[in-house]
Amino acid sequence: MTEISHDLAASRLASASLVGAEAADAGPLGKVYSVVTRSPLATVGATILLTWCLLALLAPWVAPYPPNQIDVALVADPHPSAQHWLGVDHLGRDILSRLIWGARTVLTVAPIAVLGAVMLGIFLGLLSGYRGGMIDVVIMRVGDTLLAFPKIILYLIIIAKFGASAFNIIAVITLSSAPIIARIVRGVTLDIKNRDYVAAARMRGESAFFIMFVEILPNARGPLIVDFFLRLGYTTIAIGVLGFLGVGLPPPDPDWGGMVKEAYGMIFVWPHMTIIPSLAISSLVIGANFLATGLREAALDG
Amino acid sequence: MLRYSAKQLLNMALTLFAVSFLVFALNELSPGDVARKVLGPYASQSQVDYLTVQMGLDRPVLVRYAEYMGKALAGDFGDSVVFRQPVSALMFDRLGNTLLLAAISFAVIVPLSIVLGVLAGMRERGWFDRAVSVFSSMCASIPEFAMGVFLLGIFVVWLGWLPGTSPLRSDTGWSLWMQFVLPVLVVTFYDAGYLIAMVRSSMVEVMRQPYIRTALLKGMSFHGVVRRHALRNALITPFTVILLQLNYLVSGLVVVETLFAYPGFGRLMLEAALTKDIAVIEAGTLIAVSVTMLTQLFGDLGYMALDPRIRV
Numbered sequence: 001m002t003e004i005s006h007d008l009a010a011s012r013l014a015s016a017s018l019v020g021a022e023a024a025d026a027g028p029l030g031k032v033y034s035v036v037t038r039s040p041l042a043t044v045g046a047t048i049l050l051t052w053c054l055l056a057l058l059a060p061w062v063a064p065y066p067p068n069q070i071d072v073a074l075v076a077d078p079h080p081s082a083q084h085w086l087g088v089d090h091l092g093r094d095i096l097s098r099l100i101w102g103a104r105t106v107l108t109v110a111p112i113a114v115l116g117a118v119m120l121g122i123f124l125g126l127l128s129g130y131r132g133g134m135i136d137v138v139i140m141r142v143g144d145t146l147l148a149f150p151k152i153i154l155y156l157i158i159i160a161k162f163g164a165s166a167f168n169i170i171a172v173i174t175l176s177s178a179p180i181i182a183r184i185v186r187g188v189t190l191d192i193k194n195r196d197y198v199a200a201a202r203m204r205g206e207s208a209f210f211i212m213f214v215e216i217l218p219n220a221r222g223p224l225i226v227d228f229f230l231r232l233g234y235t236t237i238a239i240g241v242l243g244f245l246g247v248g249l250p251p252p253d254p255d256w257g258g259m260v261k262e263a264y265g266m267i268f269v270w271p272h273m274t275i276i277p278s279l280a281i282s283s284l285v286i287g288a289n290f291l292a293t294g295l296r297e298a299a300l301d302g
Numbered sequence: 303m304l305r306y307s308a309k310q311l312l313n314m315a316l317t318l319f320a321v322s323f324l325v326f327a328l329n330e331l332s333p334g335d336v337a338r339k340v341l342g343p344y345a346s347q348s349q350v351d352y353l354t355v356q357m358g359l360d361r362p363v364l365v366r367y368a369e370y371m372g373k374a375l376a377g378d379f380g381d382s383v384v385f386r387q388p389v390s391a392l393m394f395d396r397l398g399n400t401l402l403l404a405a406i407s408f409a410v411i412v413p414l415s416i417v418l419g420v421l422a423g424m425r426e427r428g429w430f431d432r433a434v435s436v437f438s439s440m441c442a443s444i445p446e447f448a449m450g451v452f453l454l455g456i457f458v459v460w461l462g463w464l465p466g467t468s469p470l471r472s473d474t475g476w477s478l479w480m481q482f483v484l485p486v487l488v489v490t491f492y493d494a495g496y497l498i499a500m501v502r503s504s505m506v507e508v509m510r511q512p513y514i515r516t517a518l519l520k521g522m523s524f525h526g527v528v529r530r531h532a533l534r535n536a537l538i539t540p541f542t543v544i545l546l547q548l549n550y551l552v553s554g555l556v557v558v559e560t561l562f563a564y565p566g567f568g569r570l571m572l573e574a575a576l577t578k579d580i581a582v583i584e585a586g587t588l589i590a591v592s593v594t595m596l597t598q599l600f601g602d603l604g605y606m607a608l609d610p611r612i613r614v
Contacts, residue, residue, distance in 0.1 A: 148594050148595055150549060150552075150594060152557075153553050153571060153587055156572060156575035156583075157583060161328055245557065257445075260451060271455045271459050275451055278452065282445065286440060286443040288443075289442065
């Protein structure tokens with residue numbers, strides 16, 4: 001117990017292992033199904049996520065109107081009606097359609113950003129933990145420097161400099177999340193790399209690449225899966241926040257945070273224009289977090 | 303512990319150095335921008351070039367960086383191009399406002415999360431635990447701006463009990479205290495959601511330990527066990543996390559400050575980013591990073607003091 005660094009303890013607390021949680025006798029899909037349905041929380045979360053995914057996927061067919069179709073005549077009475085179930089915004093654009101199309105944006109940008117961060121983090125973490133020495137010192141030092149920036153400040157600096165675009169948002173989220181994932185993977189690697197089966201693989205003459213990705217990495221699967229969904233939630237929040245602050249994806253394409261920002265000044269007159277997109281983004285994050293929490297619980301039950 | 307602190311302080315200085323250089327280099331590699339910003343879009347290119355030379359912006363980045371750091375160490379962070387006044391004066395006011403909001407929020411969040419987290423984690427998967435877990439998970443899931451919109455909708459638009467903006471002026475017809483209610487509530491919901499979950503899971507972990515079972519089996523009352531054996535150990539891990547919230551509370555308030563037009567540090571940073579007010583961005587980043595690193599140092603020290611098993 002001598003050299004426990006607190007952040008390791010915290011990350012262990014935050015992401016208990018999922019290993020051993022799978023049902024033994026099903027295919028990979030069956031395993032996922034059985035883990036998810038074991039916890040009611042995970043079921044609710046997965047259902048919400050799936051619903052949004054389906055809506056986003058089928059947007060051209062399920063959205064009742066084109067998302068950017070302006071009809072100023074409708075602004076006379078923008079409230080929800082039989083033609084526009086969730087009402088229209090201050091330019092007469094159908095809110096439901098904008099939400100559905102906006103789901104497309106969030107559900108592509110957020111997972112890509114998180115996947116980018118996970119891949120970069122896994123690579124750096126494995127390298128850092130397995131190689132040790134100077135590489136380890138440099139990687140961790142650079143990571144610590146990045147983590148020293150409060151996230152939102154880092155976003156603001158980079159986006160102020162390079163402008164707001166989907167690519168820049170993905171890049172900045174990847175950069176700021178990768179160090180944390182690298183830390184999780186490095187912790188697992190340090191723990192595993194002295195095991196006998198790793199020594200055996202080395203003896204067999206396997207390459208360092210094989211040992212890192214095939215022998216060591218699967219051990220980090222559990223914490224990484226839980227972390228993925230938690231991070232998906234937080235990234236959705238981050239994208240929404242950027243949109244709300246006016247440094248998100250450029251208009252006119254629908255973006256949930258941007259929708260809130262555009263109509264925020266009119267909250268006293270037409271509250272539904274801000275409240276409905278706020279509900280949408282909250283529901284998506286709640287879905288991701290419930291799924292993460294449920295998976296962790298299912299894992300603890302073993 | 304002294305040696306550890308010294309080492310960490312040195313580390314901190316190095317990181318700050320790296321951060322300041324990064325931000326400086328990132329922002330000032332294209333010096334034409336600054337002069338253009340000062341003169342506006344209608345100035346001719348020769349005027350812009352002349353001012354660039356006069357401001358010394360044509361010199362190499364390293365030279366300008368050395369000069370900047372020299373002045374910064376003496377407390378002079380240059381002038382804001384947008385506000386046309388010294389950055390230090392501008393920061394001072396805004397930072398004070400943000401610290402006030404942060405302090406009030408912190409005073410609400412910490413006791414609330416500890417009480418709820420401990421009560422929930424005490425009886426794992428009891429009804430209270432279930433309720434608190436869902437509540438905290440929801441709170442942490444609702445983005446601050448969405449929570450702000452919901453609370454505004456209820457308390458300002460619908461009930462009319464609270465003011466919708468908090469500019470901290472007394473001429474708005476609302477007392478200063480009323481202006482703090484909504485910002486503090488929004489911050490509290492978002493941040494407490496996360497903290498409650500941390501305290502709870504730490505408490506759950508402690509309650510599963512064999513020594514807790516032993517204490518119960520030897521006939522100690524449940525509440526005695528919680529108070530005497532579990533509480534202290536359960537609060538060690540969240541302690542650091544709680545301290546780290548300080549750092550969210552200083553620089554993470556951008557959204558809340560924007561929602562309620564609160565004249566704070568976060569909104570200043572946002573305005574600076576939108577208008578590319580480089581001097582403000584640089585100084586603000588240095589402040590935010592120092593706050594992060596200081597809270598980390600205090601977290602480590604406090605952690606060691608709380609848990610005698612840990613020595614660095």
